[in-house]
Amino acid sequence: MNVLLIHQNFPGQFKHLGPVLARMGHRVVALTPKVKTRRSWNGITLLPYATTRTSSKDIHPWLADFETKLLRGEACYEAAMALRDKGGFTPDVILAHHGWGEPMFLRDVWPQARIGLYCEYYYRADPPYGHFDPEFPPRAPLKEPLRLRMKNLNNLVHSDIADAALSPTKFQADTFPPEWRDKISVIHDGVNTDEMVPNPDAKLDLPDGTTVSRDDEVITFVNRNLEPYRGYHTFMRALPELLKTRPAAQVVIVGADGVSYGAKPPAGRTWKQIYIDEVRAQISDADWARVHFLGHIPYDQFTSLLQVSRLHIYLTYPFVLSWSLLETMSVQGAIIASDTGPVRELIEDDVTGRLIDFFDPKALVAAADTLLNDEAARDRLGKAAREHIRRYYDLRSVCLPQLLTWVTDLAQMPPRAEAEQPPTE
Structure with a gap:
């Protein structure tokens, strides 16, 4: 079987699936802008595509997001045409994350290919999805449903080309409308529980020269970027009291200064620094020395961080669930998390972790203090969390x-009716 993978940040969600398909003897090719020249990775042939056009300067802001996706879709189409006409490649199955727009024209290149799309999120204005955080109201509340409708243009363009679809969680799948939902199978990318294991001997070197281990009281907070969508503002507002309440704790924060989701900070500033500035005067220099910002760290250090963590805090809007939550559960971490929809799919209160109100820093401090004082509860919750991840x-x-099985079922679907091939160049 010929398999084509499409992912703007390859391998992304195909990190494990792609190599397994290659080892099974299938011919697997990937189109991605992550490489500049043809190369091989784990049995997969990686081929580059690149956008040559730039976004318009004066386009309506509601269309700016879609235009960037359109540019990627066009570039991917051109690379696919070359792969078909010059490379002689015809995929039986195309697996693509359509969030960046790349596969929107691939049905025009290979009309009979079975296309499976990775469905991460469908934007909605109704509660609890829209207007979740009153601190950041939309600039034009009456127009917000209209803006989000336009933000879903990319989803709408792809709805007709998908033969089947995937979502990693039920929460994410359920954001999609019925015509999508009927095609979506809920299957997570998976956690390697043989690697993400508890390690009583784990250690981590911090930037100030401190080395922490399981003997230390380490509190962790992890996100790709430090921003309100992931509760960074709530966490930082809890930090002054948390440091006073836990005088031996080392607080380790992982995340970059950018924005993955939601609104950008005011020009010239970062969300990270905005909330440091808000709380810094409430924290003594001695306590601040116990706060460690690591930025982005290599995966082996990230694993060690989770393994030394005595308490992990995870907060999120009702949005895409972070891999880090499942990985923390896999290493048997004790977790306090926000009582929001995607989290409740993994964390049952006082069974696999403890849940708090997303907006309540005082509740966060109280829950952290209680759990850090209760080794038996941490052990019970951590073991249950790991068992849940191993089981599901x-x-x-x-x-x-x-x-x-999903890929096999997709490949066995009857091809669509023969359509006219686009002209060769």
Whole structure:
């Protein structure tokens, strides 16, 4: 079987599935802007595509997001045409994350290919999705549903080309309308629970020269970027009292200064610094020395961080769930998390973790203090969390078999009616 993978940040969600398909003897090719020249990775042929046009300066802001996706879709189409006409490649199956627009024209290149799309999120204005955080109201509340409708243009363009679809969580799948939802299978990418394991001997070197281990009281907070969508503002507002309440704690924060989701900060500033500035005067220099911002760290250090963590805090809007939550559960971490929709799919209160109100820093401090004083509860919650991940999200025994079945079922779907091929160049 010929398989084509499409991902703007390859391998992304195909990190495990792609190599397994290659090892099974399938010919697997990937189109991605992450490489500049043809190369091989884990049995997969990686081919580059690149956008040559730039976004318009004066386009309506509601269309700016879609235009960037259109540019990627056009560039990917041109690379696909070359792969078809010069490379002689015809995929039986195309697996693509359509969030960046790349596969929007691939049905025009290969009309009979079976296309499976990775569905991460469908933007909605109704509660609890829209207007979740009153601190950041939309600039034009009456127009917000209209803006979000336009933000879904990319989803709408792709709805007709998908033969089947995937979402990693039920929460994310349920954001999509019925015509999408009927095609979506809920299968997570999977957690390698053989690698993400508890390690009583784990250690981590911090930037100030401190080395922490399981003997230390380490509190962790992890996100790709430090921003309100992931509760960074709530966490920072809890920090002054948390440091006073836990005088031995080392607080380790992972995340970059950018924006993954939501609104950008005021020009010239970062959300990270905005909330440092808000709380810094409430924290003594001695306590501030126990706060460690690591930025982005290599995966082996990230694993060690989760393994030394005595308490992990995870907060999120009702949005895409972070891999880090599942990985923390896999290493048997004790977790306090926000009582929001995507989290409740993984965390049952006082069973696999503890849930708090997303907006309540005082509740966060109280829950953290209680759990840090209760080793037996941390042990119970951590073991239950790991067992939950092993039972429902284990990469090799659960998710990969489900994903392979999904791909097989997709490949066995009857091809669409023959359509006119686009002209060769």
